[in-house]
Structures are given as C-alpha cells and as structure tokens.
Amino acid sequence: RERPPNINPNRHPAASLKPDIFKCLKPTQKPEGKQSIHHLLCFISTRTMQLDPFLAATVAACLLLHLLLLRLSRKSSSSRLPLPPGPRGVPILGALLVVGPDAHRGLARLAHHYGPIMYLKMGTSGCVVASNAAAARAFLKTHDAQFANRPDVVSARDITYNRQNMVFADNGPKWKLLRKLCSLHLLGGKALADWAPVRRAEFTHMVRSMHRAAAEGRPVVLPEVMVCALANIVGQTVVSKRVFDAQGDESNQYKDMIVELLTGGGLFNIGDFVPAIAWLDLQGIQAKMRKVHRRFDAMVTKLLEEHEATKDERKGRPDFVDTIMANRQGEGGETITDTNVKAIIFDLFTAGTDTSAVIVEWAVAEMLKNPVILRRLQEEIDSVVGRGRLVQESDLPKLPYLHAVCKEALRLHPSTPLSLPHFSFDDCEVDGYHVPGNTRLLINIWAIGRDPKVWDAPEVFDPERFVGGRTAKIDPQGNDFELIPFGAGRRICAGKLMGMVFVQYMLGLLVHSFDWKLPEGEELNMDERFGLVLPKAVPIKAFVTPRLAPQAYI
Numbered sequence: 001r002e003r004p005p006n007i008n009p010n011r012h013p014a015a016s017l018k019p020d021i022f023k024c025l026k027p028t029q030k031p032e033g034k035q036s037i038h039h040l041l042c043f044i045s046t047r048t049m050q051l052d053p054f055l056a057a058t059v060a061a062c063l064l065l066h067l068l069l070l071r072l073s074r075k076s077s078s079s080r081l082p083l084p085p086g087p088r089g090v091p092i093l094g095a096l097l098v099v100g101p102d103a104h105r106g107l108a109r110l111a112h113h114y115g116p117i118m119y120l121k122m123g124t125s126g127c128v129v130a131s132n133a134a135a136a137r138a139f140l141k142t143h144d145a146q147f148a149n150r151p152d153v154v155s156a157r158d159i160t161y162n163r164q165n166m167v168f169a170d171n172g173p174k175w176k177l178l179r180k181l182c183s184l185h186l187l188g189g190k191a192l193a194d195w196a197p198v199r200r201a202e203f204t205h206m207v208r209s210m211h212r213a214a215a216e217g218r219p220v221v222l223p224e225v226m227v228c229a230l231a232n233i234v235g236q237t238v239v240s241k242r243v244f245d246a247q248g249d250e251s252n253q254y255k256d257m258i259v260e261l262l263t264g265g266g267l268f269n270i271g272d273f274v275p276a277i278a279w280l281d282l283q284g285i286q287a288k289m290r291k292v293h294r295r296f297d298a299m300v301t302k303l304l305e306e307h308e309a310t311k312d313e314r315k316g317r318p319d320f321v322d323t324i325m326a327n328r329q330g331e332g333g334e335t336i337t338d339t340n341v342k343a344i345i346f347d348l349f350t351a352g353t354d355t356s357a358v359i360v361e362w363a364v365a366e367m368l369k370n371p372v373i374l375r376r377l378q379e380e381i382d383s384v385v386g387r388g389r390l391v392q393e394s395d396l397p398k399l400p401y402l403h404a405v406c407k408e409a410l411r412l413h414p415s416t417p418l419s420l421p422h423f424s425f426d427d428c429e430v431d432g433y434h435v436p437g438n439t440r441l442l443i444n445i446w447a448i449g450r451d452p453k454v455w456d457a458p459e460v461f462d463p464e465r466f467v468g469g470r471t472a473k474i475d476p477q478g479n480d481f482e483l484i485p486f487g488a489g490r491r492i493c494a495g496k497l498m499g500m501v502f503v504q505y506m507l508g509l510l511v512h513s514f515d516w517k518l519p520e521g522e523e524l525n526m527d528e529r530f531g532l533v534l535p536k537a538v539p540i541k542a543f544v545t546p547r548l549a550p551q552a553y554i
C-alpha cells in the first residue's frame with residue numbers, strides 16, 4: 001500500500017526524504033534566521049545523499065558543526081528571557097530617527113508607550129534606557145558594578161586624550177586611582193572645606209563685577225559671569241591660576257569652548273552608533289570636536305608649563321596638580337601619566353563649571369517667571385544675613401527655602417538630562433528581561449524628575465514640594481532614586497558636594513545682592529538646547545539693581 005504524502009506542516013521539510021539522519025533535529029514552527037540556514041543545510045544534504053554518499057557525509061559534518069555552533073551561541077546569550085520592549089527602528093539607523101534631536105524628550109515619549117525599561121537599537125548598537133526610579137535602582141544599585149563602564153564614544157575619545165580621563169574611563173584600576181585622588185585632594189568633604197577661601201574670593205569678585213555693570217547701566221549675561229567665576233575657582237584650586245581675569249573676549253572664548261565641548265559631546269553622533277561609518281563623520285561632529293580639543297589642549301599645555309615654572313613659589317601650599325604629581329603611583333603599579341593629568345584637568349574644567357551654572361540659570365529664569373518665589377527667597381536670606389553684607393558659605397545651612405529652590409531646579413532642569421552613558425560588557429537579567437552584553441545604559445534623569453506617579457504637577461516649578469508634604473524628604477544626593485541629578489551608584493558625580501555648594505552659594509548671592517529686570521520689551525525664552533548638558537537656548541541677559549548697603553559690595 002502507498003503511504004500518504006507528508007502533509008504535517010510542523011514536520012521538518014527534509015524529514016520526509018531521509019528521516020534517520022535528522023532525528024536529532026526538532027521541527028520548528030517558524031524557521032527564522034539561523035534556523036532557516038539549518039533547514040537549507042538539511043535540504044542540501046538530503047539531496048546530495050541521493051547523489052554521492054561522500055559528499056553527503058561532508059555536508060552532514062558541516063550540518064553538525066553548524067548545530068553545535070548554534071547551541072553554543074544560544075548558551076552564550078544565556079537566556080530565554082525576552083529583551084525589554086522598545087521601538088524596532090529601521091535597518092542601520094535603528095531607532096535614532098524615532099528618538100529625534102531632543103533625545104531626553106524623545107526617549108521619555110517612547111517610555112510612555114514601552115515602559116520604564118526599554119531596549120532599542122541606536123544605529124547598530126544596543127541601548128537600554130531606564131526612565132523611572134525603580135528602573136534606575138535596578139541598574140545603578142542592583143547591577144551597579146556591571147554597568148559601571150563607559151561606552152567607547154568616538155567624539156569623547158577625541159576630546160579626552162583617548163579616554164585617559166576619569167569621566168570616560170572604564171571601571172578599572174586607573175579610574176579608581178583618579179577618583180580617589182580627586183576625592184581626597186579636591187572634591188571630598190575635607191578638601192572642599194580647605195578650598196572655601198578661594199570660592200569666597202571668586203564669588204565676591206563676581207558680585208562686584210555685576211555691581212559695576214549695574215553702575216554703568218550695562219546688562220549682565222548671567223551664564224558668562226558664573227562660568228567665569230567657576231572657571232577661576234577650578235583654575236585656582238587645580239593649577240593655582242585665575243584663568244580669566246577679564247570679562248569680555250577672553251572669557252567669551254572660554255565659555256564658547258566649554259559650550260562647544262559639552263554640546264558636541266552630547267549630540268547623538270551617528271558614528272558612535274554605526275561604528276562602520278564613523279570615519280565618514282556625517283554630521284561633522286568629530287571634525288568640530290578635534291578642532292576645539294586642539295584649542296583646549298593648547299590652553300592646558302600653557303597652564304602646565306607656567307605651573308612647572310612657578311613650583312618653588314608654592315612650597316607648603318600645594319594645589320591639586322602638585323598633589324597628584326607627588327602621588328602618581330597607585331596600588332598595584334597603576335601610574336598617573338602626564339596625559340592623565342591633562343585629561344583630568346579637562347574633566348574638572350568641563351564637568352565642574354557649566355553643570356552648576358546651568359542649574360542656577362534655570363532657577364533664576366523660573367523665579368523671573370514667578371516673582372513670588374523670588375521675593376520669598378530674598379526675605380529668607382535677608383532675615384538670616386541682613387542687608388549689610390554678602391551671603392557666606394557658613395550661612396547656607398540656615399537657609400531651608402534656598403535648599404528647596406535648588407532641589408526644585410535640579411529636579412525640573414537637571415544639567416545632564418541623560419546622565420553620562422554607562423556600558424556593560426556582559427549579558428545580564430534585569431527585572432525579568434534579558435539585557436545582552438555590549439549594551440549602553442542611558443538613565444533618563446530628566447524623565448525621572450518629571451514622573452507624575454511621584455511628583456504632583458511635575459511640570460510646575462514649585463519649591464514648596466520640598467518644604468512640606470510627601471516629597472519633602474526626597475534628597476538629590478543619590479540615595480533616593482526619584483531624584484538623581486548627580487546619578488547614583490559607583491559612577492555618581494564625583495563633584496556632587498562641590499556642585500551643591502556652587503549652586504546654593506551662587507544662587508543665594510545673586511538673589512540676595514540684586515533685583516533683576518529683563519531689558520524693556522524682552523520676553524523670557526524658556527527653550528532648552530540639548531547636548532551633554534541642557535542649558536537655556538537663549539542665555540539670561542538682564543539688568544540688575546543692587547539691594548544691599550553700599551559697603552557690602554566693597
């Protein structure tokens with residue numbers, strides 16, 4: 001009797017021809033990718049068996065090898081768990097176009113749809129995005145060590161002396177040594193207190209320059225005066241040098257240089273996501289970064305030459321570079337090279353200036369929009385400090401409303417909206433999802449600060465939420481994941497203490513020392529400009545009027 005033809009759709013197509021050889025193969029319902037290759041091999045080997053047994057044996061060996069590799073590759077991807085949900089995107093560019101140019105907003109929009117843990121392809125690179133407090137905790141606490149590396153970003157490579165700095169170093173002995181030295185001699189509690197006189201001198205200088213502008217009827221460009229003061233503080237503590245004595249051209253050049261570095265460093269460079277075409281530099285970002293890096297390098301080289309020539313003058317009162325030069329050797333033979341020194345200076349000038357200035361500028365802008373908050377803050381400072389002198393650092397702990405205003409600015413306008421990118425080399429499981437190795441991690445700090453499940457009326461600037469009520473105790477220093485403007489975990493901002501002092505001290509001085517008025521007929525523009533930091537697109541340019549007794553400004 002004739003057997004009926006094989007009509008089972010689940011059966012392997014080759015099985016009807018030579019079933020014995022393929023016993024080891026499980027029929028698959030939906031052949032896809034690698035499985036379709038094995039179907040093809042089965043088919044070829046069956047056909048060749050009918051023609052030539054030697055050829056058939058060779059093909060069968062290939063087939064077995066292929067199956068072995070398939071099994072191994074499944075093992076190495078370790079998991080049958082699903083990837084986190086996310087947009088599919090298009091070939092080569094992945095989801096880059098879906099995310100759009102304002103990536104913090106684009107990713108927040110996508111998270112509404114796909115959830116707080118998303119996986120997407122940015123170009124050909126895998127990227128996982130955390131968009132609420134629980135997701136941030138899962139990555140930065142539970143899987144902190146694994147995600148404590150940085151991706152090898154092309155534009156960052158150019159500006160950081162090939163990642164010889166701290167900010168873009170992988171989690172390894174060099175990074176640990178750089179971080180330890182910074183914390184011990186510059187950014188930690190004790191060092192911070194030691195450098196207080198420098199901050200006082202520079203911020204007083206800033207207020208005096210604004211007072212002069214008021215007397216001459218000139219408007220003040222707020223980010224410029226702040227960055228100038230901050231750069232001088234970093235310059236004095238790091239290389240004993242006021243980097244910018246003058247207002248005007250020189251400080252503008254410096255400001256422009258920092259802005260270019262931070263804006264370019266934050267842009268989504270297609271070459272970073274599709275490494276095969278990085279050399280094309282389609283957006284011209286790399287060329288721009290290299291050019292501005294050359295200017296920066298020239299400045300740092302000159303600073304270090306002058307520093308070396310004047311080292312005898314600093315006997316007994318070393319600055320940060322003197323100290324790290326004397327402590328180059330770490331445990332386990334790790335050494336700080338001359339390039340590391342330049343690269344860490346780069347970190348401190350970039351991470352230590354614009355980040356704080358951006359927060360203060362947004363806080364002033366929000367208060368210009370809402371003068372009730374401005375007046376309440378001025379009243380608080382008047383009641384503690386009076387009107388006869390400037391605010392001092394020692395006044396800060398007595399000013400709770402100032403703290404609330406600063407926290408609210410950090411929540412609504414975090415300076416680095418997507419933090420800095422993290423990177424994991426290995427596969428892992430996060431909240432029931434499989435996250436493959438070689439994936440970047442973005443923490444959407446901006447979206448976390450605006451999560452309506454945590455914050456009432458999240459789009460409104462309302463410092464009151466930190467004075468009383470259920471969110472009053474949330475602290476921005478990295479333990480409460482609902483508010484993480486400095487990040488969290490082992491890669492948390494190394495300068496968070498200094499950053500908090502900068503923000504509170506500058507804002508206190510600016511608000512207490514002056515009343516503020518925009519030029520006649522000008523509207524306050526609240527647009528953002530996306531980059532590694534998120535400043536106002538149009539800087540605040542305002543007329544200030546002194547409100548303290550004249551001797552306070554002398």
Ligand code: HEM
Nearest residue numbers: 167351352355356419420485486487491493494495498499
């Ligand atoms: C309000 C001001 C500041 C804010 C909002 C801020 C925010 C941040 C954020 C979000 C990160 C990335 C954290 C992560 O990767 O998870 C970071 C890293 C860093 N910040 Fe800040 N920062 C501020 C001020 C400063 C200051 C004043 C300095 C030093 C002078 C500084 C030095 C650094 C350094 C060195 C890193 C890299 C740390 C590492 O990779 O290990 N920051 N900052």
